[in-house]
Amino acid sequence: MKIAYYPGCTLKTTAKNFETSAIAIARELGIEMVELPRWTCCGTVFSLTADDLIHHVAPIRNLIRVQEMIENGQIEDEKRVLTLCSMCFNTLKRSNLRVKENTEDLKKINDLMYREKDYRAEIEVIQLLELLKEIGFDKLKAKAKNPLKNLRVAPYYGCMILRPIEVGIDDPEDPTIQKDLLEALGAEVIDNPYKKVCCGSYQTVNNKEKVAELAYNILGHAQQEGAEAITTCCPLCAFNLDTRQKEVLKNHPDFQQMPVFYITQLIAVAFGLDNKTFGFNQNYVDPKPLLKKKGLIK
């Protein structure tokens, strides 16, 4: 099945490993992710200001691209666009929801982009985890030639796929979607009570130390519960939890570094896919020694 796919900036740069692994597992499941032509910035941060409609132009323009793909018959899933990055998902879905609920806003935005065809507010924005759940974790289990036996993983959710509640894909207080998925793949899932606590987000730009403390808190508690690795589906969370371990180690010399996976990387490992799709060279903490120790890769 062909589905429209919106990548976003990070997926082409620091989170290329997220994209390669996602495309590979989707293909394995019979899904072809067709990238939007001429996609632009997702808008990055959803603007809550009532009259700040200009901020919603970018996300809506991307949805117009999806509309065009449907009209041109380029994709088979005729109402949805797939995202990987939590932030892109959140921004696109919320802007979409805003214009779906408010026809006046939709009209103004359409008028602003008078050179584009009008957006009809019929597209739905989904995140990869939702699609995988829809396919069925039992199907994923059947594909797992290389089950993640003995691997103790703590899923980390962040905020963007959970909140606000009207766009979230799972219970914001006690999400389980990653747990259900990883258990189907044979992993031992550790429930980290800090799985939804803030990673520090953009504070990472000008307040590295604060973010390092937050990362230490999240990773430390996961380790306390017995976790050997973290999974996430947000490039910013991944950056803060993975790359900031450098600063964590500086402040806490006894800290044991731990790998942070995009969940798609672990699915690719469980599917026994080609090493090249994993993209482990982009992970700051090298996950290969752990996976080798567990006999999951050669």
Add this chain to the structure above:
Amino acid sequence: MKIGVYVCHCGGNISEVVDIKRVMKFAEQQGDVVLVKEHAHMCSDVARKMLVDDIKEHNLDKVVIAACSPQFHGRTFMGTVEKAGLSPYVMEMANIREQCSWPHYYEPEYATKKAKDIVRMAIAKARLDEPLEKKTSPIGKRVLVIGAGIAGIQAALDLGDAGFKVYLVEKEPSIGGKMVKLSRTFPTEDCAACILSPKMADVPANPNIELLTNTEIESISGFLGNYDVVAVKKPRYVDTSKCTACDKCAEVCPVVVPNEHDEGLSSRKAIYLPNPIAVPHSYVLDDKTCLGLFPLACSKCYDVCDPGAINYDQKPERLNFTVDTIIVATGYEIFDPRKKKVYEFARSKNIITALDLERLISLEAEGTSLRPIGKRIAFIQCVGSRDELVGNEYCSRICCMYATKLSQLLKRADPKRDVYVFYIDLRAYGKGFEEYYKRAQRTGVKFIRGRVAELHEDKRTNKVTLKVEDTLTRDIIESEFDLVVLSVGLRPSPGTLKIADTLRLIKSPGGWLQEAHPKFRPVDTLADGVFICGCAQGPKDIPDTVAQASAAAARAIRLMNKGEFEVDPITAFVDEELCSGCGICAGVCPYDAITIELKQGKRVSRVNEVVCQGCGACVAACPSGAQQQRWFMTPQLHAMLSAALGEEVS
């Protein structure tokens, strides 16, 4: 025919929106109308006196009052018209407040137009009104009180003392309800058990009260003055008249299970005394956990029971009795905090509910310590209340004050403790409550305004870290506590929801039982002769519960005391010539008021006019027009429709 029309200003409620003069002028032009007047308050004594005088002076046949909803003052004006010698059923109300001036506040022109239409409809109906006769029906002095918490106990005692026969039904083996679990009561800090136990003891001592514990209502059918009740008395396996509560049976019983009375914090045996002040003061055998019953494998308790009170062969007993009125006092249950996942109730033994803490404090006062309470204690308010995420929008009303009580009890017991209460709003609304809250502050309890965002237990130390924004100082607080107490809200008990179905009572949002009128009929329901009190009606504290229970008893006495009651003549009746006996009416009747009978070889519908509530369902359903309803006859409704549609009415 002479019709008088009165237009009420309702002290501005109507006259600020509707142009009264134009409505009056319009009414004057209607046929049969001989008198049109206005008044600032038609419901006032002076206006009603004017109405009586006008009816006599002008020989009015019919009266139309354009004012509020008949739900509000219908009875008032019916009484006034009756005083002037007319039938109360020749008075019509045109509702130009709730249905006109209030919803159309911002469109006065439209409101005035609509008021005219409403008045014209009422005049059209009044023309065809016929005087109806009130009937009476005999009534006895028997009451069923469902639930024997403090509400049911109080209602039963009031009724029993007034000489009425009471069946007090309680599903648990002891009476006392939730209050029996509490430590002290706010704001006076009386020991809850000490003030409750004399009342509990009064119940079996009252000759008019038949106490049925361990008993559940199976069905209730019938109507005011004739409710047939079927109840099932579950086997207790212990003869309450023989049991001396010596505790020998429990000593030898090998089965240990969590004790409900202590919220599962302590344990009990399979044969046990429900609580230390239980009434009846007798042990009970829990047949779900007893090893001995099926098959008889263990008889240790039987062997040691000197008075021979234990009987393994007891069977459930079905009880049938008839009562005249019913009081529902089925109470509440606490909100299950596991539904509020962010507070991780089940994950840490150091996160407990306020009811758990009530038990810990009560037991400590009795010399038993189940667990250390610690030095740093935090209360989290509004758990399961004022929270749309868990589906409860309402305020549970008691949590602010019980937290104020529990926190200062802890602080006073050990002044070295740090006790915090995290709240959204502190609602100290009752008599003496504000003073009590101030006292807690003076005691040293720290009240911080902020909804707690996160709780995390440190697996090594078992201490709980709490994260909250102090919304008064905008500081983020992250602090470690030995004990976190969740001030859980209230939910209608499963018994309340079940009895609502059995008696077809209306529920308000949240599932609480709906009163007939929030201000003027706060303990009545729309089912005649059924009253509600206590937390079944909505969350409330003990003083309010007791007041409502006494009120419900008084309202029941009011109905029964005269030995007969008036039956509203607004009921359905059958034109037997037209009736084919198809039975559709009987099927749609929500009150089981209609039966199909054989009359001279012909099947006809018969309406029991005592049971009929005049809802009109059968009239609408009848395919042949044989069912009619007094005061809402088909020609009357047609006349109103014609008036509404602007046609000339003959």
